[in-house]
Amino acid sequence: xxxxxxxxxxxxxxxxxxxxxxxxxxxxxxxxxxxxxxxxxxxxxxxxxxxxxxxxxxxxxxxxxxxxxxxxxxxxxxxxxxxxxxxxxxxxxxxxxxxxxxxxxxxxxxxxxxxxxxxxxxxxxxxxxxxxxxxxxxxxxxxxxxxxxxxxxxxxxxxxxxxxxxxxxxxxxxxxxxxxxxxxxxxxxxxxxxxxxxxxxxxxxxxxxxxxxxxxxxxxxxxxxxxxxxxxxxxxxxxxxxxxxxxxxxxxxxxxxxxxxxxxxxxxxxxxxxxxxxxxxxxxxxx
Numbered sequence: 200x201x202x203x204x205x206x207x208x209x210x211x212x213x214x215x216x217x218x219x220x221x222x223x224x225x226x227x228x229x230x231x232x233x234x235x236x237x238x239x240x241x242x243x244x245x246x247x248x249x250x251x252x253x254x255x256x257x258x259x260x261x262x263x264x265x266x267x268x269x270x271x272x273x274x275x276x277x278x279x280x281x282x283x284x285x286x287x288x289x290x291x292x293x294x295x296x297x298x299x300x301x302x303x304x305x306x307x308x309x310x311x312x313x314x315x316x317x318x319x320x321x322x323x324x325x326x327x328x329x330x331x332x333x334x335x336x337x338x339x340x341x342x343x344x345x346x347x348x349x350x351x352x353x354x355x356x357x358x359x360x361x362x363x364x365x366x367x368x369x370x371x372x373x374x375x376x377x378x379x380x381x382x383x384x385x386x387x388x389x390x391x392x393x394x395x396x397x398x399x400x401x402x403x404x405x406x407x408x409x410x411x412x413x414x415x416x417x418x419x420x421x422x423x424x425x426x427x428x429x430x431x432x433x434x435x436x437x438x439x440x441x442x443x444x445x446x447x448x449x450x451x452x453x454x455x456x457x458x459x460x461x462x463x464x465x466x467x468x469x470x471x472x473x474x475x476x477x478x479x480x481x482x483x484x485x486x
Contacts, residue, residue: 321389322465367455371410371486372436378409379452379460385469387462392416397469402462403438403450410436412485422447425485430478436486439479453482 368376382405385396392401400418407414414421422440433439435455440447451461454471459479462469 318389368435371412372434374409375406375436375452375486376454376460378406379454380471382406382462382469383460383471385462387465387468389465397462399450399462402460402469403452406452407485410486414485418442418447418450419445421450422481422483425483428482428484430474430482433482434484434486437482437484439482441477441480444481447480451479 379402382393382397382402387398388396389398390401391397393405397405400416400421403418403421404414404416414424418440421438422442422444424438427444428434428437433453435453437453439451439453439459439461441449449461451459453459457474458471459474460469460471463472
């Protein structure tokens with residue numbers, strides 16, 4: 200290459216004088232502005248700085264009244280709810296008590312009605328039995344007269360009479376017979392066992408107690424006691440029963456002489472009757 204050839208320079212081109220002047224002017228303006236600002240901040244302010252106060256909102260009178268009313272209403276509603284709850288609980292308790300009392304009264308009334316019905320049925324049965332005995336007495340008298348029997352003491356029973364009567368009873372039989380005779384004239388009361396009143400089985404049970412013998416309470420059970428004996432071979436102290444054996448509805452004590460003592464019904468009480476008055480169904484001997 201020729202030594203006169205142009206070799207490009209690596210140095211930056213110089214800025215023009217006009218550009219330098221503009222930049223110098225801008226810089227001077229900035230510095231002047233900063234100097235004035237510093238002076239202004241350094242000098243004390245002659246005017247007081249106004250303070251800003253934040254005011255809290257104040258409830259108006261109407262709004263306060265509404266709030267108070269709302270609180271009072273809520274308190275009153277709470278009180279009313281509590282009173283209603285207490286009243287409801289008391290009513291529920293009273294209703295439950297009333298139901299319990301009504302159930303107990305109904306149960307007692309039912310039991311009383313059943314007892315009254317049983318007593319009425321017993322009395323009606325006794326009344327019918329008395330009527331039937333009266334209607335059949337003439338026919339049974341002829342039947343008794345037609346059959347002679349030994350009363351256990353060797354005396355013949357004819358027509359319901361005996362030459363020896365109850366005097367033939369001895370020992371335990373005498374204690375039973377004598378007790379039965381001692382009760383004649385006392386009242387008949389269903390379920391009674393003495394000493395002022397008896398029903399039929401109560402009298403038989405009490406009479407046998409005099410001989411130291413314990414019998415069951417009902418006529419049904421008493422008809423099953425001891426051993427069965429024929430009505431033609433009765434002895435004083437034997438138990439007479441009416442109705443099926445084991446289901447008897449009436450019992451009495453044979454006292455000899457063709458007679459018995461029994462608690463018949465409320466209208467007659469405890470009486471002595473001949474067998475012809477109402478022929479028993481059967482008899483049992485316990486002694």
